[in-house]
Amino acid sequence: MERKIRVLVGKPGLDGHDRGAMVVARAYRDAGMEVIYSGLHRTPEELARMAVEEDVDVVALSILSGAHMTLVPKVIEHLKKEKGGVLDVLVLVGGVIPREDIPALKAAGVAEVFGPGTSTEEIVEYTRTHVREKRAS
């Protein structure tokens, strides 16, 4: 039996809108994955702790506050700190992210950014394919 894919769906920072996070969490669940939902208003440090303790393959961050350029690099920094300098999870970002910010986020370690209008099928498919690649490597 293939190992279950575990995903942390995280809400960093001060934005209180979690409808998108819920929809994505549900899509992952329906795809047979185990989803840990962080709850609202988490700090980057808290999210990194969760990712380590839950031994997840994926950290999916949902941000609609506009603070992604601050929050996302900090989450990645803490993730690396927890794992001895290595980023060994797939970091995905969803929400309202201006196109011109995407290169910088990817440079910081984000694997992919999913903006408004992305289908859940696309997110699930991307996640499944890339987790498999990561595990195989």
Place this chain on the structure above:
Amino acid sequence: MEELIQMIRRGDRAALARAISLVEDGAPGSRELVRAAYRTPRNSRVIGITGAPGVGKSSLVDGIVDQLRSAGRSVAVIAVDPSSPFTGGAILGDRVRMKRRTTDPQVFFRSLASRGHLGGLTRATGDVLTLVGVAGFDDVLVETVGAGQSEVDVMKYASTVLVVLTPGLGDSVQTLKAGILEIGDVFVVNKADLPGADRTGAELEMMLDMRPQGGWRPPVIKTVATSGVGLDELARAIDAHYEYLKSSGNLKTRVRNRFLASIEDYLKREMVDKVLKAASTSGELERCLAALEAGEDDPASVASRLAARYLTAGPCSPLVRSEG
């Protein structure tokens, strides 16, 4: 694997997390890992928390963790939520209520999916508890899935069981029923700021007074987990019950029961798997099914026959091997 155990003992939280996944998945090497873990000294106090969905188990866990930390004790939380019977997926939402000690180095939190296991916990519970014990936590809180009336597995693993209720869950007949209300060492009426809390408390007290006298009389404690009301009293009750277990000699029985439950689980797994596999390879399972369809056999007879044939024969049978 021995190295992983050493890392866990040194307090490496990533190593503990990884080990739990290995055991959960039954991954290659997990047996070896568990074998080493059981041979490492450990003496965590295991506290189970159960109750219907929405009564506030997760919020109480948050509050109890805070109380235990204030008393200087390190705490691990194992929180179980259900897996979908259709897709095998799960939403594990017990962390949402964790607000107080989220980055405390003396706290570890892990969510587990039930993965088709009934009884309110997951199949790996016993082994996961042992791994957490190796890490040296003073206390382990085990939060069950939202339980109905008969998810009582937690009593096999915990030395102290908290049964959580809220006001307005039904009349006094509910408190007479068998099942979950029989397993509580401490009863918690959470959301006690809601109307009806006194009545729920009184009905529980009545039920408890009707039990045979002697031994431990479970206390009924009213709490409001989110605001912290009653949590100190709850922490004292947990301590008192543990003292009772130690002084009465019942602690040993509880720990034994935990081991027994794990053995039972492994036995069922091994035996059921082996019998079905053997019977299916030999084609006998197919013949039995056909006989059942034709109305010429019954499941109980089939099971007895298959067990007799495939469990006792030969030196490779799991029963013989586990004794050897």
